[in-house]
Structure formats: C-alpha cells, structure tokens
Amino acid sequence: MSKAIVSKLYDSDVFRMACRQFDKAADAINLSEDLRDRTKYPRRCMAVALPVRRDNGTTVVFEGYRVQHSLSTGPSKGGIRFHQDVTLGEVAALAMWMSWKCSLVGLPFGGAKGGVIVDPFNLSRGELERLSRRFMQEMVSFLSPRVDIAAPDMGTNEQVMAWMMDTYSNHVGHVEPAIVTGKPISLGGSEGRREATGRGVAYLVKAYLDDLKIPIREATVAIQGFGNVGSETALALAEYGARIIALSDHTAAFHRPQGIDPRKAAAYVRYNRVLHDFDGGDAITNDQLLELPCTVLVPAAVERVITEVNAPRLRCRVLAEAANGPTTNAADRVLDARGDIEVIPDVLCNAGGVIVSYFEWLQNLQNYYWTRDEVLTKLYAILDRSKASVESQLRKLKFSRRLAALTLGIERVAKAKEQRGLFP
Numbered sequence: 001m002s003k004a005i006v007s008k009l010y011d012s013d014v015f016r017m018a019c020r021q022f023d024k025a026a027d028a029i030n031l032s033e034d035l036r037d038r039t040k041y042p043r044r045c046m047a048v049a050l051p052v053r054r055d056n057g058t059t060v061v062f063e064g065y066r067v068q069h070s071l072s073t074g075p076s077k078g079g080i081r082f083h084q085d086v087t088l089g090e091v092a093a094l095a096m097w098m099s100w101k102c103s104l105v106g107l108p109f110g111g112a113k114g115g116v117i118v119d120p121f122n123l124s125r126g127e128l129e130r131l132s133r134r135f136m137q138e139m140v141s142f143l144s145p146r147v148d149i150a151a152p153d154m155g156t157n158e159q160v161m162a163w164m165m166d167t168y169s170n171h172v173g174h175v176e177p178a179i180v181t182g183k184p185i186s187l188g189g190s191e192g193r194r195e196a197t198g199r200g201v202a203y204l205v206k207a208y209l210d211d212l213k214i215p216i217r218e219a220t221v222a223i224q225g226f227g228n229v230g231s232e233t234a235l236a237l238a239e240y241g242a243r244i245i246a247l248s249d250h251t252a253a254f255h256r257p258q259g260i261d262p263r264k265a266a267a268y269v270r271y272n273r274v275l276h277d278f279d280g281g282d283a284i285t286n287d288q289l290l291e292l293p294c295t296v297l298v299p300a301a302v303e304r305v306i307t308e309v310n311a312p313r314l315r316c317r318v319l320a321e322a323a324n325g326p327t328t329n330a331a332d333r334v335l336d337a338r339g340d341i342e343v344i345p346d347v348l349c350n351a352g353g354v355i356v357s358y359f360e361w362l363q364n365l366q367n368y369y370w371t372r373d374e375v376l377t378k379l380y381a382i383l384d385r386s387k388a389s390v391e392s393q394l395r396k397l398k399f400s401r402r403l404a405a406l407t408l409g410i411e412r413v414a415k416a417k418e419q420r421g422l423f424p
Ligand code: NAD
Pocket: 152, 153, 154, 155, 156, 197, 224, 225, 226, 227, 228, 229, 230, 248, 249, 250, 251, 286, 300, 301, 302, 303, 322, 323, 324, 350, 351, 353, 354
C-alpha cells in the first residue's frame, strides 16, 4: 500500500533508476525485507508555489520542491537546483543519492535535495534574488540547521545561498549561517568550499590513475558541463598536469587535442556566463564529446547522459562521475560487461562538495574558522578513507565499484534505522 503511494508521487525515469540501484544493492547485501522500503523511500517532501514579480511588473508563479530522504543519522543535507527540467521525482532521486553519499563518507547527515522548475539563465539578477528569497521563505518551517541544511546545486551559487541565508536569518531574528552551506566566505562560508567538489573529483581521478600506473601528465580529459563542478575539476586536473582536450556547457562544446586552457575558459565564462562563442577549439556536440578518445571522461552536468546507446562507444579509461546520476542502469550493465573502463561512481566521485559543506556547517556552529589548507587536508583524508573502503568492499564481495559504494552507503543507513527501532 505505502509502496504504491510513494512510487506514484515520485514516479519518473530518474527516480526509477535510483530505486533500481537501491534494489540491486539491497539484494547484494541481503537487506532484510523489513528495512527495505523504510530505507529506500524518502521520509517526506514539500511542494511550494513561488510567486515572483518580474522586472516588467507582471507576476509569475514557479513551482519548487524539497525532499528529505533520511533523517535517521542527523539533519538532512542537500543542494537546491534551479533548472527547467526539475521534477519532484528527480529531486527525490537526488535526495536518495545524497543519503548514500553522506553515509558512505561517514558524515552525520541524511540526504535531501531541493529544486525549482525555472531556467535561471532567463532571470535577471533581481528576479533571481526574489525567487531565491521566496523559496527560502516558503521553506522556513521545513529547514533548520538541526533538521535540514541547503546548499548550491545546478543553477544556484554562492550569491543565491547568501540571499537564502539572509532571508532565513531575518525570519528567525538573528544571523543563522548554518542554515545553508556554499555561502560567500564573508558570510561564514568555508575556505575551499567553492572548489571542493571539483578538487575532490580531481583528487580521486589522480588516485585512480596512480592505481592504474597512468602518469597524470600523460592523461587527456574531456569534461561535460563547465559550471562550478566542471570548471573546478578542469582547473585542478590541469594543475596536476593533465591535458584538458574537450569542454562543454549547455550552449557549446569544444575539442582541441593539443589542450584547452581551463583558466581562459573560466575567465570567459565569468564574463559571458556561458561558453558560447568561446575560442576553445573545434566545435563539436555534447554527444560527440562523450565519445572522444581520452583517458578520463568527466560528465559534470545533468543525469542520464551515458546510456546503453553511447556506453559501447565510450573511449575513455576512467569515467569520473562528477554529476549525480550520469549513467543509466542499462549503460551500467554495458560498462560492467566491457570491464575496460574504471567507473568512479557519483556517490564517491563528487562527495568533496558535501564533505566541505559539512566542514562549513561545523565551523558555523562553532564560530571557529579553519584555513584553506586545513580544509583541503581534512577533505583529502576523508576521500582517501572512503576510496579505501570502497576498494576493500569491491575486492571482498567482487562487486562493481558502484555496487560496492552503494552497498556501503545503504548498509550504514539501514543499520542506523534498525538500531533506532521503529517508532511508535
Ligand atoms: P552549475 O549550474 O554550476 O553548472 C552546470 C553546468 O552544466 C553548466 O555549465 C551548464 O551549462 C551545463 N549544462 C547544463 N545542462 C547541460 C547539458 N544538457 N549538456 C551539457 N552541459 C549542460 O552546476 P554544478 O553545481 O556544477 O553541478 C553540476 C553537477 O554536479 C550536477 O549533477 C550536480 O548535482 C553535481 N554536484 C554538484 C555539487 C556542487 O557542489 N555544486 C556537488 C556534488 C554534485
């Protein structure tokens, strides 16, 4: 009964994909039937209408969501996405992945996610501010530093977090930086948070290349998506000595076998918002980018871009999932059968973001701030530990790396639920 109601609410390709991943992992570790649905389905969700005054005086109503997947091990934690394709099911899937990710890397958080159906590129700065503030206003009774903490995701950034933090603080009557992470440093943001996800991706890519005995200076990299995660991944990998041969965003994609300077691309995007008309190399399509011969392929944009159609044609050695959910279940089966591509699964690969968000929340609660070196050293230590536990699970149980990571994450959440018992 509850199963049917829940699946209807969230039903979508991406939610079904997250559920199938869960089912496979639950089967692999023989998770008891009693715990399965409790662990799998989101705890609760909120849908809100967001009336916003446009610059031309008219009013438009956007729809927004927040899904809190699990609150069994601490407050829930997750980003807020502004994108035209957002659905409640997508937000629920992303919240579910956040639970496994936080659990895998040992953070005292459950998973959450939020989203608004809007193309932020079509909003003026004033409209974006009014939408961000209205979203937080509607969520005031649903979020708190001890219940659910927000962060940036696709289409949102430090400035959006600043408006949300200001709105919440005005509501409660005192400054409450711990309500969101990914804030500007002047408002209690953490050193190293802006680059944390991309640096974490790059750090893990280097670690896996080391395992494969591929010198990073000989590695070529293609990256889809050039926002916060894609650009910071490119900058960090280039710093390690890798050659970035392709970049893209939703407006353009470029290929240059001799290498593209990611600093130039980042400077271009800072000024022009998007890569359109950037002089980066030969124009290609986003689909072509994914199939380029390269050492490392980094999807860093939307879900479900590696499919059963292009998976047989991928020509990378390492697939580093900086985006959440970039690989469909059918593509996963193809990659498992191929066996020649090392997949760094999303729940491990992009965990640097939530790890440093955790550090930011801790610093806010303690009012004691760390240096960038302290932040990055602690980040890398957690990534090393998490990678080691995934590799040990993979060896012990002969799982794929995704299954190894998911089973570790899911097992810890399920165990916490079991030990707490079922109320009432
Ligand atoms: P962002 O909004 O800063 O950047 C998104 C980028 O993807 C932009 O360059 C955009 O143009 C591009 N893009 C959008 N649709 C595209 C498409 N169809 N094809 C090609 N490019 C497209 O977002 P972000 O924060 O960098 O997030 C990117 C991914 O990383 C998302 O999957 C997000 O959930 C995940 N992620 C983000 C963080 C974080 O800290 N921001 C942490 C973990 C995971």
